[in-house]
Amino acid sequence: EVQLVQSGSEVQKPGESLKISCRCSGYSFTTYWIAWVRQMPGRGLEWMGIIYPSDSDTRYNSSFEGQVTISVDKSVSTAYLQWNSLKASDTATYYCLRVMSLGAGWFDPWGQGTLVTVSS
Amino acid sequence: QSVLTQPPSVSGTPGQRVTISCSGSSSNIGSHNVYWYQQLPGTAPKVLIYRNDQRPSGVPDRFSGSKSGTSASLAISGLRSEDEADYYCAAWDDRLRGPVFGGGTKVTVL
Numbered sequence: 001e002v003q004l005v006q007s008g009s010e011v012q013k014p015g016e017s018l019k020i021s022c023r024c025s026g027y028s029f030t031t032y033w034i035a036w037v038r039q040m041p042g043r044g045l046e047w048m049g050i051i052y053p054s055d056s057d058t059r060y061n062s063s064f065e066g067q068v069t070i071s072v073d074k075s076v077s078t079a080y081l082q083w084n085s086l087k088a089s090d091t092a093t094y095y096c097l098r099v100m101s102l103g104a105g106w107f108d109p110w111g112q113g114t115l116v117t118v119s120s
Numbered sequence: 121q122s123v124l125t126q127p128p129s130v131s132g133t134p135g136q137r138v139t140i141s142c143s144g145s146s147s148n149i150g151s152h153n154v155y156w157y158q159q160l161p162g163t164a165p166k167v168l169i170y171r172n173d174q175r176p177s178g179v180p181d182r183f184s185g186s187k188s189g190t191s192a193s194l195a196i197s198g199l200r201s202e203d204e205a206d207y208y209c210a211a212w213d214d215r216l217r218g219p220v221f222g223g224g225t226k227v228t229v230l
Binding site for chain 1: 122152153154155157163164165166167170171176208210211212216217218219220221222223224
């Protein structure tokens with residue numbers, strides 16, 4: 001069974017750094033792109049960026065470029081989403097997704113989501 | 121403001137048929153396949169329809185998708201209480217060089 005299991009909820013203060021994870025299993029990790037999507041409270045879905053684990057080729061939504069860093073560790077089949085300095089507006093649930101086909105909006109499966117709360 | 125436009129909400133009584141529209145442009149729906157996701161309360165979205173009108177195994181045939189030009193729609197026939205969820209359309213966008221989503225439609229079963 002293909003599974004994407006994300007790290008648990010986080011509560012952080014503005015200005016702090018954070019790295020959340022997405023452990024992938026049940027398939028060949030290096031052969032599918034991984035995407036990260038943000039869902040702010042009560043809002044819709046926003047694509048943040050994608051990464052190809054085989055060579056770490058990474059592409060960002062221009063709205064998120066410079067704000068976050070997406071990376072992978074092939075040795076543990078895990079993708080990461082990282083912030084250097086959190087803002088209150090980063091409060092959201094973040095999902096990692098397996099990209100079924102680059103150039104399509106086809107994601108399957110999704111991780112269970114990681115709730116990040118940024119508050120002083 | 122989402123790139124793809126969906127109605128914020130639709131509602132129906134059990135057994136009814138409801139449809140959700142998704143409007144885009146030539147750079148997304150007009151050039152690429154459309155995907156639909158169902159997000160049940162408190163859970164992650166899951167794919168409901170892929171490549172415009174294909175259902176993954178396990179998705180009831182009450183759910184159907186279609187696409188015409190720069191618009192797509194999702195129909196739910198024989199509405200059931202367990203269909204109460206948020207539904208999102210998605211497609212690749214050539215101008216933004218990435219996937220785009222609709223704002224989501226909340227389906228309420230009266």
